[in-house]
Amino acid sequence: MGIFKLRKNKKFDYTPRYFDDKGEGNPFEIKHKFDEYRTTVGNYGFKAKLVNALSELKGENNKEANRRIFIIIAVLVLVFLFIIDFDLSIFFS
Numbered sequence: 001m002g003i004f005k006l007r008k009n010k011k012f013d014y015t016p017r018y019f020d021d022k023g024e025g026n027p028f029e030i031k032h033k034f035d036e037y038r039t040t041v042g043n044y045g046f047k048a049k050l051v052n053a054l055s056e057l058k059g060e061n062n063k064e065a066n067r068r069i070f071i072i073i074a075v076l077v078l079v080f081l082f083i084i085d086f087d088l089s090i091f092f093s
Contacts, residue, residue, distance in 0.1 A: 038056075
């Protein structure tokens with residue numbers, strides 16, 4: 001019972017209940033559902049992440065999704081301008 005001695009923590013041999021015994025992956029690792037499909041997830045630098053995000057944005061399969069996002073943003077901006085009672089007649093002569 002020394003005053004300056006710290007107690008050691010107890011160690012337990014715990015294996016999670018639904019852990020695969022084949023050793024595939026880490027049972028304590030938390031990862032998102034779509035991480036394996038993304039190119040911007042990982043321990044890369046800022047420039048590499050930016051380049052990957054821009055190349056992913058320019059992909060052919062994302063054209064329809066990008067158009068949909070643009071339309072949604074445009075509608076939300078117009079709703080916001082309507083709420084703050086912005087006069088849209090300054091854009092038309």
